[in-house]
Structure formats: structure tokens, C-alpha cells
Amino acid sequence: MMETALIIWFETLTMESLGDLERYYTEDAVFRDPFQKVCGQAAIKRIFQHMFRQLQNPHFVVTSWLRRDQELCLFWEFHAASGNKAFLVEGCSRMLLNAEDRITEHVDFWDPSVIWRSWPLLGSWVRLLHRACRA
Numbered sequence: 215m216m217e218t219a220l221i222i223w224f225e226t227l228t229m230e231s232l233g234d235l236e237r238y239y240t241e242d243a244v245f246r247d248p249f250q251k252v253c254g255q256a257a258i259k260r261i262f263q264h265m266f267r268q269l270q271n272p273h274f275v276v277t278s279w280l281r282r283d284q285e286l287c288l289f290w291e292f293h294a295a296s297g298n299k300a301f302l303v304e305g306c307s308r309m310l311l312n313a314e315d316r317i318t319e320h321v322d323f324w325d326p327s328v329i330w331r332s333w334p335l336l337g338s339w340v341r342l343l344h345r346a347c348r349a
Contacts, residue, residue, distance in 0.1 A: 216315040217286060221276045224288070229266045235259050239317045247322035258320070269294040284311045292324070303328045 245258045272294035292303040305324030
């Protein structure tokens with residue numbers, strides 16, 4: 215089952231295992247998250263490489279998943295640290311698959327303010343906005 219292999223790959227992802235990206239993504243796959251939209255295996259690989267260079271011990275824990283036809287959704291927790299501050303981001307990846315079960319489109323949904331709140335100057339503004347928006 216393709217889902218199991220993909221989940222294991224995401225949960226054990228390292229800089230070294232990025233070479234296996236071609237097994238799961240089509241050559242012209244599109245990746246989008248709150249910060250960017252890129253096309254192609256090389257561009258997607260650069261996003262993951264950047265993650266490993268910028269953060270300490272980044273890793274995903276897939277908490278559940280759903281598949282309907284050629285659409286796969288992974289619900290995950292992303293654990294990492296920046297400086298001495300560990301953080302956790304909950305999110306979801308919606309993936310469209312081709313007939314060979316390779317990813318043609320990968321869209322990540324998560325709240326970037328979780329990270330921004332830990333930044334010295336921006337964090338205070340984000341926390342203020344969160345308080346102002348509460349019911």
C-alpha cells in the first residue's frame with residue numbers, strides 16, 4: 215500500500231533520505247504551503263533541505279490519514295526547535311496522486327503564527343492579534 219510507504223518516508227525523513235523524493239513525487243509535482251508555491255522535484259527538495267538547515271531535529275508524526283480515489287490527506291504534527299525553543303505545529307497535507315500513485319500536487323495547511331509567536335518582535339504583535347480576535 216503506497217500510503218504506508220509514504221507515511222514511513224515522511225516520519226523518518228532526513229537530509230540523506232531526500233534522495234528518495236523522486237519515488238513519491240512526479241517530476242512536475244507542485245508543492246504549496248503558507249509561504250510558497252513551487253513546481254518540480256528539485257524545488258520541492260530545496261524546501262525540505264532548507265527545513266533541515268534552519269531547524270534542529272525537524273520531524274513529522276502522522277496522526278491519521280484519509281484516502282479517497284486519487285486524493286490523500288495526511289494529518290500530522292511537525293516537531294522541531296529553533297535556537298533553544300522547541301515547537302509543535304499541527305497541520306494537514308492534501309496530495310493528489312496520478313495513476314501510478316505518485317504525488318502530482320502537495321498542499322500543506324498549517325498556521326504559521328505558531329512559529330511567529332516565538333519571534334521576539336513579531337511574536338508580541340501576533341499574540342496581541344490573537345487576543346483581539348478571540349470571542
